[in-house]
Amino acid sequence: MDLSTTYLGLSLKNPLIVASSGLTSNVENIKKCEEYGAAAVVLKSLFEEQIMADSNILLNQDDMYFWYPEAMDYVKSFTKEEGIGHYLDFIRNCKKNVKIPVIASINCVSPFEWTNFAKKIEEAGADALELNIFIPPTDMNITCSVIEDNYIEIVKAVNAQIKIPISVKMGYYFTNISRMAYKLAYNNVAGLVMFNRYYRPDVDIENLRIIGDNKQSSSDEITLAIRWIALLSQKIKCDLIGNTGIYDYTGVIKHLLCGANAVQICSTLYQNGIGYLEKILTDISSWMEGKGYSKISDFRSLLSKTEEARASFDRLQFMQKSIHAY
DSSP states (O other), X not given: OBOOEEETTEXXXXXXXXXSSGGGXXXXXXXXXXXXXXXXXXXXXXXXXXXXXHHHHHHTTOTHHHHOHHHHXXXXXXXXXXXXXXXXXXHHHHHHHOOSOEEEEEEESOSSGGGGGHHHHHHTTOXXXXXXXXXXXXXXXXXXXXXXXXXXXXXXXXXXXXXXXXXXXXXXXXXXXXXXXXXXXXXXXXXXXXXXXXXXXXXXXXXXXXXXXXXXXXXXXXHHHHHHHHHHXXXXXXXXXXXXSOOSHHHHHHHHHTTOSEEEEOHHHHHHOTTHHHHHHHHHHHHHHHHTOXXXXXXXTTTTSSXXXXXXXXXXXXXXXXXXXX
């Protein structure tokens, strides 16, 4: 059974990519991911805030830097180099120890100074770079177009630094997801990860406090991504992959049927262990055999190639409401 696929121009032995998380924060875990069948890994993210804040913490500890600007510049440079240095070493060690593609990840909110580090990430050997971008739509003084333009500026700034492919981990807080996806693809984004799963605070009504215990996804969160992958896969020229609520082989197959190139998985591996990758792959092969498929391309995009299928994702809810109204 041929489970091979491609993503960001990379040849993958199967569609399972381990998402950026604590599971991909050390070399030993990444070796296990490869051993149990992962086709690629996205390294735990380096945060823009982390890079830019390290120097500020140190500078605030001593007033002398206020009087010696040249010392301030030195400390800023040194701490930033140290912060990125650990991440670059991590990339190099991963590339030495595994053969599968290693995708670096940066969590970012601006197109400014940090983008200069993208070149060093490429030089360290990363096969691609995933930009985990989120600009919170909470400021009423910032227009939708300004937020969208910031995404594009980040992409342009990074693309100016590197030649390896970049992907964007998209959120769903856009007035027009289709248009935003098109703009990212038009600006040389090779892949879109759908969707970023944000922190979801809840309320404890007994103790009257805010809680955040739902860090992992649930399987019912899968439908948002497969809808938009189905709607976009035939319209934009970049790879699409799902990221949330994929717990077993059925979630993987649903994404592939809707046009995804691959999927990123995380929560199910926390719950079932990294070795669960093997079962997912075995179950995909069994399903394909039962359906008479010998390779993924036999059925990928099957449910997004026709207008009738896309209409089901585009109009079904509206039709149901109309029916109930009469």
